[in-house]
Amino acid sequence: MRTRATRMSRWSGAVAVVGALSLVAACSGGSGKSPAAAPSTKPADQIAKATNLPAYVPVQYVEPDFPGVAGSTAGFSKVPETFVTAFPEPPGKGGSYTAMTPLWGTIPPTKGNKYFEAVNAAMGIDLTFQISDGNTYGDKLAAVLASPKDVADWVTIPGWNIPPRFGQAVGTIFTDLTPYLAGDKVKAYPNLANIPTDAWRACMWNGKLYGLPFPGELINDATFYRADLLPEGTELPTDADSYLTFLDSLTDKDANRWAANDLWITATQLFGVAPKWKLEGDKLVHRVETQEYRDALEWIAKVYAQGSIHPDAVASTGDGKERFESGQVLVTSDGLGGWHEALGRQLPVNPDYDQQPMPVIAADGGTPTLFKAGAAGMCSYLKQTDKPGAIEELLSAADVLASPYGTEEFQLINHGVEGVHYTLDENRLPVPTDEAAKEMQPTYIFLVDPPIVNAKVQYPGYVEDYTSWMAEAAPAVQEPLFYGMQITEPAQYASIGKPIEDLEKDIARGRKTLADLDAAIETWRKSGGDELRAFYQEILELQKVEAGK
Template sequence: MKRLTTSHGAQRRRVWVTATAALAATSLLAACGGGDTNADGAKGGDDVQAGISEENLPNHAPIDLVEADFPSVNGSAPGFLSIPDPLVKAFDAPPGSGGEYTVMTPLWGTIPPTKGNQYFDAVSEAMGTTLNFQISDGNTYGDKLAAVLASPKDVADWVSIPSWNNPPRFGQAVETIFEDLTPFLAGDKVDEYPYLANIPTEAWQACSWNGKLYGLPFPEAAGVTNWSMYRDDLLPEAALPTNADELLDFVVDNTGEGVWGTNDMWSTATVMFGVLPAKGWEVGEDGKLVNRVETDEYRAALEWLAEVYASGAVHPDAVAGNDGDAGLRFESGDVLVNSGGLGYWHEALTRNRATNPDFSIDVLPVFAADGGDPVLYKPNGASICSYLKANDDDAAIKELLTAANFLASPFGTEEFQLINYGVEGLHYDLDANKLPVPTTLAQTEVQPSYIFLVDPPVVNAQVALPDYVERRSAWGARNAEFMVEPLFYGMNITEPAQYASLGQPFDDLEKDIARGRKSMDDLDAAIETWRTSGGEELRAFYTEIYEAQQGDGESADS
């Protein structure tokens, strides 16, 4: 069988939506007026959606309180091998004004008590502002959020909204429910909040709507977010692959005697073949916009993945679609390559080294399918944004921004240590290497909470895993040079509601083609159905935005 790879020419420009969320968002807009819309839900007239201008973004003023062991390269996360001793004090006194506010956040873990919680109390005292948490299960947060947004009077003072939970028409709703932060943070106005000014510009772009700044970011580092990790402790002498053919050989050669080469590899395939991000568009050779599913790269990635499955190298549970146990299979050694989010890397190391000091994971080098330089699409600068409820009291908005500035205290400060670990002697003790060791109380009270409101720039600071910090930092720095911005980068675009689920059939089709249950002919049929069921209208919608961004009035097909 001939293995298909593809070469890349010039570098190119990157929801869960339940029925409940859609209905709630429609009710929300009806209640709030919703702006001037036409029948298909897009803004009418000349009001074309636009990205935020430079003057409406906060000035970026980086702060380097602690020298990194592995400096940032082109936006990659810097690496730190130790926690500073002593820590830097970011605030001489609590900066808040004594106000008390409600905050709504998700949590993917055990929800801690919100009353009598000494961790929350300590942060409120240090901040000088009390934040009363309303925490919901992250897995059902979208439904909870939609219900709350449908009744604006019930909206908390400060609300965290993951990008995948943005309800339909949120770009219109945000203007009626939440505070426009542009007058408070644009340009040098952010100087009043230096730790917010430390957050990269791309993160603020991701929290803007309709040319204005509305959100506070949970920043993401520039770089690849999904790729393949392998068990280098079990494959110490392995020759690592450098192209798609070699990667297929790698997982096949490491399959046998109760061990499989890999779990599902779709996320790796999309990176390797340079597939546009979800809902992505590019400008085709004829000047017209081309959707992700229409590209040669998308097709080639599916064909390659089908070969991987046909080879027998994929664990049977992964073939059956049991992705929830992929990590368990990988950590047990039943599978030697695991493709997915790189946040898993240090989490798996932490879990396993407590009982097996030799447990080790490394990440494969990133390469294009043909072995050349990869085309790596820059992820949004923030995946979660938080919003302040609209308020005529500017003093309250400024106190909440002061609290946000406190929560954005960077790595190396006492405040960062408090927010991430709690109170020394109560929630953690320091070991011989000055590393925080959580107490039993921390397991009950300290959960990721404040980070979903706002967070400082990303760092690699898992100091208990120095080999990880070095590997991850070097790997990120190598890949940063290949990052390119996809079309519409930094824009939050609200698609007409009737197109929200237009791409949904491709999710199942990708799985079916990979596993040989359907063919590329089925892909062709699905693309034609997509075009005739609204895809062409969606193309026209994005073309209007694209033309407006060009600023010269030229048509995308001229």
């Protein structure tokens, strides 16, 4: 059974640095077509053309108990009594294809695998997987893409494994899906049309649509507290100052209890720090140049200085999740996916375990500001081909894989064949069999996935708590500059921000001061920051022109 949250936690790692693709741009896609020239760092090539995006046409097979609000995740408090059949007949025509995907787990057998056989039958194609270790997937991708004849028909590329100069290579290897899916053309594939526009934007390169998305959620991160362990009468904070008081009140060193793990994510949300760039009037400024960033650093330094952070978190050692779940700390920042994972670990041994997300607040007690999370964590791409009807057939297969919660197809893709890979318990929840352990691993979901819903009804109250919190936070969410754009920065600027990232930790822990930040920002500007600003400024101006068309 898949755990989307587990994958989300893996995405928090830094983008992998993989081998160069110097040969790719000089190679054809294996279809007899000439290579397409697409300089990856020319600002004009970074603009996503709105007219090339698929239309958004929501489809609902079953009604959620907790509808989404302004893009927040919908939730189901119970499993439907029956599942809807989205495809009475398989849409494919029996074509044979290969697919390359990552996997963080034991690779299942592909021969005689009843799970693969059942999903392939539902799609109406014969799809053979080439599964690679997710931890070394970036290296595998670099090697494969450098030799286009070895590229599978359908290739998954996680956002953190995008190879250097991919913007130059994508048009020489993979199919431009714009003619198939742009605008109302996507309506030929209703479940693909159900994927929100933002997710598609993440799969665009050089103004064209090349990928099929793995959608994310509106918000990825939250600050959690142990509701079952807070002293009686403790009031949750309402601004930055009361947050400091709140944290200070929770630390009891004699009881081996500290208030929190590192709360830098909390600080950036509390002060509304932009992910990368923002406009101040007509001026484009980097996040490290903003007052919000300085205020967040000053606040987190106070948190450390008052002794609210566990010593192991100060030293960046140990397991923060274990500290939180054992009660050594009562507050922690984490990806939202970590919430249900903790419930799964703790409720069987501690039925009173209760972690809750902090309400989203602003430092001054006013209107908070959050920024949209990445709308797609990965995209998959279809190799160029001269085979008539192949792209249409693969897109029809993708339409099956995008079947949303409440359909028989979703149940099959995520849980396998009933009676073979799972049985249903008294709550109609799938219980994996021994056969599932042998044959099932997340595979098809990495090719394309429907919008996320929360249906983890096995945890009492969790779905309502989760969806209510996100719905309340949704109005505070803003779209950052350049959101959803696949922008390839000039290579010479790749590492100029690293010294400031390192400095953040030193300032938080009192080893450096904001005066050191001033010097570091000046160095950043002289080392290429101002040139990078000019690069983004040109993209910004071109965006304005595109929006005015």
